[in-house]
Every structure is written in C-alpha cells, then in structure tokens.
Amino acid sequence: MGQQPKVLMPEQSPQHRLGYVIRELRSARGLSMRDLAARTFVSHAKVQRWENGARPPKDRAEAELIDRALDAGGAIVELWQEIERGVSGPSHVSDAAPHVSDTALDLATALSQAAASDGEGIFIPRRLDDGTVVLVALDRRALLRAGAGIGAAAVAGLPTPAAAVISAADDPFGFAKRATENWSGLRLSRPFPDFGVDWQALLPGGRSTLGSQLSLQVHPARIEGSRVIASIPDQRRAEEFLARPNRSLVVGAVNTEDVSRFYALDGRAARGKLAKNGGVYEVATPTAYELDDLTYGILWAVSNYDDALQADDQALAEARSDLKAYERLSASAVSREAAPGLNTVAHMWLGSDFCARHILRALPDLPTLPAFWTREQRGEEASAWLFFDHKYPYLRETTKALGGTSTRAFCVPEYVVRSSPRYERILMFLAVALMESLGIHAQFTADPAYETVEGFVVAPDKEAVIANWVRGDGMWHVDLTARSSVVREFTIAARDVDADSLTAAPTAAGRLRALAQYLDLPWSWLIQRCGQLAQYGSSGLIQSRSRLVSAAGIDAACTYVASLPADH
Structure with missing residues (x-):
C-alpha cells in the first residue's frame, strides 16, 4: 500500500467523484485500464467512461464487482449509492484545513474487509467534517494483526500510510516506478538502514502460492553486443549484498533514448562475476535476461x-x-x-x-x-x-x-x-x-x-x-x-x-x-x-x-x- 489517501474535491459531481476514485485506486493497485476491464469482464471503453464520469456503473452489482476488483472496501458502492440518491455534496470548498474525527474507525468492519481481501491492503471511505470524501489506506496484514493487539493504532483516525510514496530521488533509475506499473501486486520498499539492499521486493502469491521476497541492487549499465555491463561503484557494498544466502538480484539499468530498460542476474550467479575494469568493478549479464513479462513470470x-x-x-x-x-x-x-x-x-x-x-x-x-x-x-x-x-x-x-x-x-x-x-x-x-x-x-x-x-x-x-x-x-x-x-x-x-x-x-x-x-x-x-x-x-x-x-x-x-x- 504505497499510496497516500486520496481526497476528492467536494465541488465535483458524484459521477466525477466516483470516476476519480476508480482511477486513483486502479493506479494505486498498479493496474492498467485493460487490467481492470479484464477483472470486471467489460470493455476498455467502458472503464474509460467510468473514470471520466461519463457513465457510472449501471447497477449495484456492477459497482460491487468494481469494488472487489480494486479491493476498495466498499468505497465504490458507497459513492454509487450517492449517485443513486442524487446527492452532489457541499457546493463550496472551505478555506479551513479539514480534519478527520478523532473517533476510531470501526475495527470489526475493517478486519472483516481485510480478511475477505486477497490484496496487500484495503481502502476505507471516510467523510471529513466539511463533506470531503477521504479514502483511508490501511495495510491488510497490520489490520489482521490488530486483532491480536498489534498495530491497532493504524485504524484510529487518519493513519500514516504503510509506505510513503517513492520519490524520484529514491528511484534514480525509475526501476520501482516501471516495475510496479508493469506488474500488479509487486511491492517494492527501500529498507532503512539498507545494509547493502537497494530494494526489498515482495512478489505476490496466487490462489495456492504464498508469495516470496528477494533483495535487489540496481546499478547503471551499458550494452556491449549481447551483454549488459553493470558498473558497481562500491565493491564492498556489493560483496556484502551478494554474500548473503537469501535470494537476490543484481539489476543493470540501461537508459537509451530516454527509455530505461532493466536486466537481471541472480545473486549467486553474480558472485563469481565481479571483475575490475579501470578501477571500477563490473558484472555482466546477457541481454536475454531483460526484465519483461517472460522473465518476470x-x-x-x-x-x-x-x-x-x-x-x-x-x-x-x-x-x-x-x-x-x-x-x-x-x-x-x-x-x-x-x-x-x-x-x-x-x-x-x-x-x-x-x-x-x-x-x-x-x-x-x-x-x-x-x-x-x-x-x-x-x-x-x-x-x-x-x-x-x-x-x-x-x-x-x-x-x-x-x-x-x-x-x-x-x-x-x-x-x-x-x-x-x-x-x-x-x-x-x-x-x-x-x-x-x-x-x-x-x-x-x-x-x-x-x-x-x-x-x-x-x-x-x-x-x-x-x-x-x-x-x-x-x-x-x-x-x-x-x-x-x-x-x-x-x-x-x-x-x-x-x-x-x-x-x-x-x-x-x-x-x-x-x-x-x-x-x-x-x-x-x-x-x-x-x-x-x-x-x-x-x-x-x-x-x-x-x-x-x-x-x-x-x-x-x-x-x-x-x-x-x-x-x-
């Protein structure tokens, strides 16, 4: 759940508020319009109409289908009901900073939604005291632990999101942005202190599989023929990273014509390939190991x-x-x-x-x-x-x-x-x-x-x-x-x-x-x-x-x- 809660401007029509929520949740989940269309068994054009406010879901069943597809925790259904009631919300925006009630969210409801969800997190819709709708982002696993008394503070008022939005400075090669956009369910985080790890990746599970994790180092790279040569400025940091027994990847980032492409090498394979070239340590991987749907699969x-x-x-x-x-x-x-x-x-x-x-x-x-x-x-x-x-x-x-x-x-x-x-x-x-x-x-x-x-x-x-x-x-x-x-x-x-x-x-x-x-x-x-x-x-x-x-x-x-x- 790496997204900040999304605030809907109250002067928008109910249809546009709903479209905004669908678009933002889809983006937060790393889904394309075509992905959402596939999950809800509709056309790409219909998803576009939902998101631009031209046509809301036709009935409650369709709203519930979208809600489940986006793990929205009832937000889509609630906004659809608002359209059905003909409620447009307040006609002005207050200059005063809105605030959320100090009343804790309904923990039983949140836990129920978390247990039913197969995503990493859920969104709970809440209305501020000026009528603005806020989607509160909650980490699913933290919620489930809350039942045992751990992390219960996460459901009180407006919580801090489970992970901050990754900035361009934290993602200099654009790797995290590209990877999470391409593969829904993939979660990347920057550990602190990092101990030689640039990114910790959580790979999603499936209907029977449980998910997995691996550590990554990302380095600038160049292409020479059929090889990608990654430059490693800090040999000691790389050796510390590669010496660990856990699953790891060295990723080379190649920027060509303002488009970044990424190439992976298993950490074990990389251990014996570190070589010094003009004072800089390098490691080579085949261009065949470019990260795309084949290699990611x-x-x-x-x-x-x-x-x-x-x-x-x-x-x-x-x-x-x-x-x-x-x-x-x-x-x-x-x-x-x-x-x-x-x-x-x-x-x-x-x-x-x-x-x-x-x-x-x-x-x-x-x-x-x-x-x-x-x-x-x-x-x-x-x-x-x-x-x-x-x-x-x-x-x-x-x-x-x-x-x-x-x-x-x-x-x-x-x-x-x-x-x-x-x-x-x-x-x-x-x-x-x-x-x-x-x-x-x-x-x-x-x-x-x-x-x-x-x-x-x-x-x-x-x-x-x-x-x-x-x-x-x-x-x-x-x-x-x-x-x-x-x-x-x-x-x-x-x-x-x-x-x-x-x-x-x-x-x-x-x-x-x-x-x-x-x-x-x-x-x-x-x-x-x-x-x-x-x-x-x-x-x-x-x-x-x-x-x-x-x-x-x-x-x-x-x-x-x-x-x-x-x-x-």
Whole structure:
C-alpha cells in the first residue's frame, strides 16, 4: 500500500467523484485500464467512461464487482449509492484545513474487509467534517494483526500510510516506478538502514502460492553486443549484498533514448562475476535476461515454488515417506490433513508427484492408446510442468511408454484468460509448448461446462485412470476404473474437445500459434524472446534452492519455441 489517501474535491459531481476514485485506486493497485476491464469482464471503453464520469456503473452489482476488483472496501458502492440518491455534496470548498474525527474507525468492519481481501491492503471511505470524501489506506496484514493487539493504532483516525510514496530521488533509475506499473501486486520498499539492499521486493502469491521476497541492487549499465555491463561503484557494498544466502538480484539499468530498460542476474550467479575494469568493478549479464513479462513470470513462479518447498523441505520428505503406503491401493482420496502443517505449495507438489507415479504404473495395462485430460488453467498451476522436478521426466516417460504421440486436453474458458496477467499466460503457453515438444498434441476448449471434469487418462470406451490434484478438495484423488458410466463420461469429453479444439491444426507450430492467439500473446515476440533465453538458459536469471525445483522444463520449452517458424 504505497499510496497516500486520496481526497476528492467536494465541488465535483458524484459521477466525477466516483470516476476519480476508480482511477486513483486502479493506479494505486498498479493496474492498467485493460487490467481492470479484464477483472470486471467489460470493455476498455467502458472503464474509460467510468473514470471520466461519463457513465457510472449501471447497477449495484456492477459497482460491487468494481469494488472487489480494486479491493476498495466498499468505497465504490458507497459513492454509487450517492449517485443513486442524487446527492452532489457541499457546493463550496472551505478555506479551513479539514480534519478527520478523532473517533476510531470501526475495527470489526475493517478486519472483516481485510480478511475477505486477497490484496496487500484495503481502502476505507471516510467523510471529513466539511463533506470531503477521504479514502483511508490501511495495510491488510497490520489490520489482521490488530486483532491480536498489534498495530491497532493504524485504524484510529487518519493513519500514516504503510509506505510513503517513492520519490524520484529514491528511484534514480525509475526501476520501482516501471516495475510496479508493469506488474500488479509487486511491492517494492527501500529498507532503512539498507545494509547493502537497494530494494526489498515482495512478489505476490496466487490462489495456492504464498508469495516470496528477494533483495535487489540496481546499478547503471551499458550494452556491449549481447551483454549488459553493470558498473558497481562500491565493491564492498556489493560483496556484502551478494554474500548473503537469501535470494537476490543484481539489476543493470540501461537508459537509451530516454527509455530505461532493466536486466537481471541472480545473486549467486553474480558472485563469481565481479571483475575490475579501470578501477571500477563490473558484472555482466546477457541481454536475454531483460526484465519483461517472460522473465518476470519465471522469477515469480520459481520464487513462489522454491521458497515454499525449501521452507518445508524436511517435513515434506517425511510426509512423502509416510504417504507411500497409498501406492499399494488402486484408489485413494487423500485430504490435506494427512500432511498437517505443510504449506499449500508442498501439498501441490505431493499431489502432483503421487498422481504422476499413479499414471505411470497404470499406463502399461491400458488396452488402447489413451487420451489425457488435465485441469491446469492458469500459469500458476501450469508452472508445475515447467519447474517441479518430477514433471518433465514424467512427460518423457509417458511418451516413451506410449511409443508415439498422444493427446492432452485443457479447459481454459475466456474469463480465465481475461483475468490472468500476461506473465501467467506466457507460463501457460510454455507448459503446453513443453508437451508439444515431446509429441503430445494439446487440445483446448473454452466451454466452462468442462471445468469440473477431473484429470484423467482414458482408453476410450474401455478403461480410465483418474489422477487429479489441481483445484481438488484434497491433495489428490486417484482411481482405476472400468465402470461404464465413468469411462463413457471421460470418452465423450475427450472426443468433444478433439472434434472442436480451439487449437486444431495439423502441426505443433500451428497448434501453438493458435494457442498464442487465444491467450493474446504475440507469436513473433515469443519466438524471439524464447530464443534469446534458450541461448543462455534460465539458471543465471534465477537459481533454485530447493532440490524439488528444476529449470530443465523451462529451458526445454524455450528451446523448442525458439525452433518454431516465426512466420508460420
């Protein structure tokens, strides 16, 4: 929550006050108009009309949808109700400085809104004694701690925001401004004292991931061929920064034609690369590591998976051993309570690992060539194919066991595409590209009716393997069945998608290009950037700490995409 509370001028019309609030909250959240349009399932033009006051939300339901999309804590609904009542507010502006009542905000209400929000903070609307509307910015985590008596002062009167607005002097390269504008949910702060850290970054979590953090140093840099050379004026400060075991990045800032571009290098990779050049220490990184939606997506996914799995490493190994007995059963549905205390990513890994081994055991006994169905819809889920250590080997083993090509169906409705940030859509694309590289023909449906279908492998009309860990009630559900009703349901689903796939094409390049178009990703850019990254590999960009996270999948996917024709 790095924004000051926003004050609305009382002489504005209610429609313009509401538009102002929507615009300011959208900006505070780091969202573009198109991002907000995707979250509220409307057109970009409609968001423009909301913000310029030309047309307010059509009804309360639409106002509530905007409110939830912006984590506005009821502010949008309250102002919409003001429009409905025809209230325009005071007709003058007092010269006297307005003040907020000393009465504390309703802590129960604020806590309720904080618990329901999945953002970093919430906004509570309050009216000053002259009628001016103020949005009070509150830190969500501080509010939740307030229930235990910590930070309760934050809800009394008008609080100091959780973080001050970053000034140009604090952000000389424009890195913080650019990064937070590009990636909603990313939080950057300047620690004091800094102990060698320029920026502390909090990467957002997702529906199952928990978020992560890393430290950054940003230095001026220049481009020489395919390398970016960052100049490091203070070697001792850099060495102190790089010596720590926590995840870190060295970022080189290159200013060309008044546009800054940023290039990252994993702290571990940078340790051995400090070199003296004419009295100035430098470190080099490939231009392929430019920070954009591709590299940010990789950083986001690896950091979220890696930190969570490393945190539960010993307990996860013990849980996997304890649950090994389920392998003797042909069917099991195991709840998360079977591995208590593990975080959600550890549960994801256990479920994915168990389902992969369940399918590999069953494949040799299937009577005919099977069709696969998977439930991944978003980059957060699909990243498991790229980064979980067992997933890429599992794909290779299934291809070997089947002795040729196979099909794998996905259900990704349009609303999922619209609500997914670009970096997640790129991760989804790369996961499918990894499958296509192994001869697995990916098929897609946008029909939401198929969202509830479990993950399966079906020998049409004969036998089915159920193996589901994505968006399930427990860690996994597996089964082997020849029950006609179940087999028939899976057979029909697989045949329906095969007959009317969104990505139908005779070649892998054709299917992937159709997928890129559906996900609204530029085809030639994907090939170019994947080619650049494939040349160097991803390990210099980000190195995993957990033994359960591997870069083999992402590197193989990028290499394959780079081999596709750009003008297909």
